[in-house]
Amino acid sequence: MAVTADAGTTLDTFPKYLVYNAKRFADRPAMRHKDYGIWQSWSWKEQLDEVRAFAIGLKGIGLARGDKIAVIGSNRPRLYWTFAAAQALGAVPVPIYADSVAEEMAYVLDHAEARFAVVEDQEQVDKLLSIAEKIPALEHIIYDEPRGLRDYDHERLHDYASLREAGLAALSASSDAAADWERWVAEGRGEDLGIMLYTSGTTGRPKGVMLSNDNLVKSALHGNSFDNLGPDETTIAYLPLAWVGDHVFSYSQSYTAGFCVSCPESADTVTENRREIAPTYFFAPPRVFEGLLTSIMVRMEDAGRTKKWLFDHFLDHARKVGEPILNGEKVGLWDRFKYALGDFLVYGPLKNRMGMSRLRVGYTAGEAIGPELFRFYRSIGLNVKQLYGQTEACVYITAQPDGKIRADTVGLPSPGVEVKIADSGEVLYRSDGVFMGYYKNEEATRATKTPDGWVHTGDAGFFDAEGHLKIIDRAKDVGKLQSGALFAPKYIENALKFFPDIKEVVAFGDEREFCAVFVNIDLESVGNWAERNNIAYASYQELAGHPEVYRTVAEHVEEANRRLAAEPLMAASQIRRFLVLHKELDADDGELTRTQKVRRSFIAERYGELIEALYDGSQEKYVETEMTFEDGRKGKVRATVRIADAKVFDAPAETVREAAE
Amino acid sequence: MNVQVGPDQLLARDDGVAKGEVLLDIRNVSLSFGGVKAITDISFNVLKGEIRAIIGPNGAGKTSMLNVINGFYTPQLGTIVFRGKQRRSMKPHEAVGQGIARTFQNVALFKGMSTLDNIMAGRSVMMKRNIGWQMLWHGPALAEEIEHRRAVEEIIDFLEIQHIRRTPVGKLPYGLQKRVELGRALAMEPSLLLLDEPMAGMNLEEKEDMSRFILDVNQQRGTTIALIEHDMGVVMDLSDRVVVLDYGKKIADDVPDIVKADQNVIDAYLGVPH
Numbered sequence: 001m002a003v004t005a006d007a008g009t010t011l012d013t014f015p016k017y018l019v020y021n022a023k024r025f026a027d028r029p030a031m032r033h034k035d036y037g038i039w040q041s042w043s044w045k046e047q048l049d050e051v052r053a054f055a056i057g058l059k060g061i062g063l064a065r066g067d068k069i070a071v072i073g074s075n076r077p078r079l080y081w082t083f084a085a086a087q088a089l090g091a092v093p094v095p096i097y098a099d100s101v102a103e104e105m106a107y108v109l110d111h112a113e114a115r116f117a118v119v120e121d122q123e124q125v126d127k128l129l130s131i132a133e134k135i136p137a138l139e140h141i142i143y144d145e146p147r148g149l150r151d152y153d154h155e156r157l158h159d160y161a162s163l164r165e166a167g168l169a170a171l172s173a174s175s176d177a178a179a180d181w182e183r184w185v186a187e188g189r190g191e192d193l194g195i196m197l198y199t200s201g202t203t204g205r206p207k208g209v210m211l212s213n214d215n216l217v218k219s220a221l222h223g224n225s226f227d228n229l230g231p232d233e234t235t236i237a238y239l240p241l242a243w244v245g246d247h248v249f250s251y252s253q254s255y256t257a258g259f260c261v262s263c264p265e266s267a268d269t270v271t272e273n274r275r276e277i278a279p280t281y282f283f284a285p286p287r288v289f290e291g292l293l294t295s296i297m298v299r300m301e302d303a304g305r306t307k308k309w310l311f312d313h314f315l316d317h318a319r320k321v322g323e324p325i326l327n328g329e330k331v332g333l334w335d336r337f338k339y340a341l342g343d344f345l346v347y348g349p350l351k352n353r354m355g356m357s358r359l360r361v362g363y364t365a366g367e368a369i370g371p372e373l374f375r376f377y378r379s380i381g382l383n384v385k386q387l388y389g390q391t392e393a394c395v396y397i398t399a400q401p402d403g404k405i406r407a408d409t410v411g412l413p414s415p416g417v418e419v420k421i422a423d424s425g426e427v428l429y430r431s432d433g434v435f436m437g438y439y440k441n442e443e444a445t446r447a448t449k450t451p452d453g454w455v456h457t458g459d460a461g462f463f464d465a466e467g468h469l470k471i472i473d474r475a476k477d478v479g480k481l482q483s484g485a486l487f488a489p490k491y492i493e494n495a496l497k498f499f500p501d502i503k504e505v506v507a508f509g510d511e512r513e514f515c516a517v518f519v520n521i522d523l524e525s526v527g528n529w530a531e532r533n534n535i536a537y538a539s540y541q542e543l544a545g546h547p548e549v550y551r552t553v554a555e556h557v558e559e560a561n562r563r564l565a566a567e568p569l570m571a572a573s574q575i576r577r578f579l580v581l582h583k584e585l586d587a588d589d590g591e592l593t594r595t596q597k598v599r600r601s602f603i604a605e606r607y608g609e610l611i612e613a614l615y616d617g618s619q620e621k622y623v624e625t626e627m628t629f630e631d632g633r634k635g636k637v638r639a640t641v642r643i644a645d646a647k648v649f650d651a652p653a654e655t656v657r658e659a660a661e
Numbered sequence: 662m663n664v665q666v667g668p669d670q671l672l673a674r675d676d677g678v679a680k681g682e683v684l685l686d687i688r689n690v691s692l693s694f695g696g697v698k699a700i701t702d703i704s705f706n707v708l709k710g711e712i713r714a715i716i717g718p719n720g721a722g723k724t725s726m727l728n729v730i731n732g733f734y735t736p737q738l739g740t741i742v743f744r745g746k747q748r749r750s751m752k753p754h755e756a757v758g759q760g761i762a763r764t765f766q767n768v769a770l771f772k773g774m775s776t777l778d779n780i781m782a783g784r785s786v787m788m789k790r791n792i793g794w795q796m797l798w799h800g801p802a803l804a805e806e807i808e809h810r811r812a813v814e815e816i817i818d819f820l821e822i823q824h825i826r827r828t829p830v831g832k833l834p835y836g837l838q839k840r841v842e843l844g845r846a847l848a849m850e851p852s853l854l855l856l857d858e859p860m861a862g863m864n865l866e867e868k869e870d871m872s873r874f875i876l877d878v879n880q881q882r883g884t885t886i887a888l889i890e891h892d893m894g895v896v897m898d899l900s901d902r903v904v905v906l907d908y909g910k911k912i913a914d915d916v917p918d919i920v921k922a923d924q925n926v927i928d929a930y931l932g933v934p935h
Binding site: 034035036037038147148150151265266268269272 | 821
């Protein structure tokens with residue numbers, strides 16, 4: 001194909017790109033959908049026809065410029081076409097999470113004042129009808145899947161197919177319809193509101209992030225050139241439509257770069273469909289990568305001895321040389337040969353199994369990925385990278401460029417993005433992708449976006465020596481030591497938790513003289529070690545207090561301190577004292593949340609005596625703690641907990657880097 | 662290039678009976694095994710396009726009734742009129758030929774075969790090419806296979822079992838096996854579908870799903886359904902009319918609301934002091 005994604009033409013709306021793509025990519029595939037067991041596909045020309053027909057159909061029932069149109073459902077071509085059809089008419093799509101319960105939808109639909117909704121099936125129609133009274137603005141519901149809806153009152157309900165037919169009929173009836181369509185598309189402007197995405201918001205009500213066409217087009221183009229995305233990429237759309245990532249990866253970038261997006265047959269067939277498609281460009285949150293690896297490891301446990309040996313042997317080799325090879329570093333000829341053999345015997349089949357044999361660029365984001373997990377994927381030759389983004393930024397804030405990958409950073413500022421760190425440690429950014437504001441929420445907009453365009457992320461972070469951004473914690477959790485140095489509890493806890501022996505860590509230090517931690521050992525891992533070394537123990541408590549265990553933990557703390565010392569901002573929070581807690585932190589006792597997150601303030605209250613002991617210099621402390629047994633009975637554990645000092649390292653000269661451009 | 666098949670092509674076969682007319686008429690049927698009277702002088706009918714429930718306590722003769730309808734048992738007395746044709750005895754395969762399909766109380770699938778193959782098996786009665794052609798796998802036999810496969814894919818889509826298309830059914834959880842069995846019955850494009858306890862042993866969510874599918878089969882495909890079920894809530898919600906059996910006799914026959922209030926029915930279910 002002679003035409004590339006970036007042929008010098010830059011347009012300002014997606015419908016314009018659609019028309020342009022129908023010309024430049026004509027018969028190349030734009031979208032695929034597995035239906036009735038077969039991959040159905042639409043070329044760019046056909047996609048244009050579909051979008052145009054549906055847009056004319058929508059116009060026919062009154063969709064006008066500026067109207068909001070909700071889009072609810074799973075990843076299906078017709079819902080993606082709705083984005084383009086609505087934007088062509090100057091209307092604003094508002095995708096909503098399909099698994100939201102009716103009440104959540106009511107809030108968003110009402111707040112957005114949506115007049116129209118395009119939904120997947122009966123389930124969503126039922127939800128909307130059940131909240132009809134709360135959303136008076138909603139006039140028309142259009143459904144894609146007619147099953148079960150035959151006997152519904154069709155006064156305000158429309159079948160997608162019938163609107164499409166109406167559009168096609170209008171097109172064949174006179175040439176005016178086509179001319180109208182061209183006029184509508186031409187009227188679209190880059191500065192127009194392109195889409196509204198509601199952020200889930202862990203606190204308070206969801207906020208409607210308004211993104212302009214310019215925001216999305218420019219961010220997509222930056223992303224395309226950063227990863228060299230062209231019309232030959234192929235990707236599978238399986239993440240929620242309402243999430244900014246999917247909107248950028250499966251819509252904005254597809255339209256600007258011209259690549260084909262495949263929609264899976266159903267939510268349950270994603271893994272299988274991915275194997276069939278073998279995407280070259282792929283995005284997944286860490287838990288997807290984790291799930292894939294676990295399922296393979298479980299299967300390998302059942303494999304024959306030879307296979308298991310091959311698997312282990314070559315994965316060991318990959319761990320040694322895989323990453324350097326991927327990063328283009330110097331690796332000896334013999335190692336390269338052995339790696340190639342491993343690729344043929346192990347890594348290749350493994351990648352095929354995971355549907356990643358053609359993967360060129362893979363991203364993980366959303367939360368911190370364990371370094372072991374991350375390295376595993378990279379070592380078998382998959383170019384998995386991390387990025388850091390937000391809805392308010394059209395995804396991209398920082399990303400890792402090829403060859404400059406670290407397991408513990410989120411990369412360099414993306415092209416066109418400026419990032420700086422506020423005095424409070426909070427990460428701020430400014431870019432072409434910065435949102436227009438929150439819909440009908442001036443106050444929140446002012447609190448997030450400064451007049452000169454900088455956006456507060458709410459995350460605390462810093463740049464390491466090579467200019468890579470590291471996110472350390474939510475800004476509100478970050479405190480200060482008495483010396484005034486930054487204290488980020490989660491960062492310290494993570495530094496220790498990556499050791500398999502350590503299950504949970506709670507760090508203290510805000511308003512204190514130094515940083516000190518509680519440690520929970522991992523009973524399975526440490527118990528295994530004890531067995532191998534003939535160390536007898538009767539309970540968690542006994543094992544936790546064992547001198548050998550203290551010695552091991554001390555080594556880990558020392559190692560963590562060594563790493564912390566290497567980072568100017570973190571050097572002051574090296575762990576000076578630690579103790580191994582006499583009981584496991586447990587959700588039943590309220591010490592962890594049900595999703596296994598440490599409840600720091602609760603623990604600080606419950607173990608107040610131990611915290612004081614950490615800071616008053618005592619060597620041991622007798623405590624009684626109430627605990628809940630698995631059968632619900634309550635009891636007391638009594639223990640004398642030993643407190644140990646840890647080795648700390650000298651910090652390098654303090655150099656706080658300025659924001660990189 | 663796009664195979665556009667919609668649910669509209671999934672209609673039940675044309676059986677010459679208009680919606681709302683009598684599709685199946687049971688007249689004074691009695692069945693006994695030796696001295697045991699399973700069914701005594703029962704009459705009721707099933708109208709085209711309705712969901713008809715047959716309920717009753719254990720041993721009331723419900724399954725025997727289904728077996729009479731699909732020709733597995735031949736009643737000693739009475740007549741059965743299906744699609745306007747009267748009959749006394751009929752072999753099960755003849756029943757299938759006439760458009761009666763059923764599912765079983767205990768799942769009866771080919772455990773080692775995949776979902777796809779099991780449903781495909783339901784199409785075998787409609788295959789016109791003989792085994793010779795089918796073994797050749799060429800020309801008309803191939804074309805026919807593709808046509809049947811498309812019909813099967815529509816059923817897979819309809820029942821939302823795409824993810825288990827290639828899974829041997831023996832490995833599937835019970836609720837899904839029930840769904841596959843329904844799929845196999847649907848593959849015959851029946852004009853009367855008999856369901857023997859379609860929700861037995863299911864949890865609430867599976868029951869809700871199955872109810873949805875039964876309603877959809879009835880509405881979307883216009884298939885007439887006769888079902889036996891123990892879960893009263895399900896029966897009363899799903900069916901248009903209910904016939905109640907007790908000790909082989911009919912004790913009520915009406916719309917759910919009236920049947921629910923019928924003293925005889927309440928007595929039969931709760932028991933009365935004798």
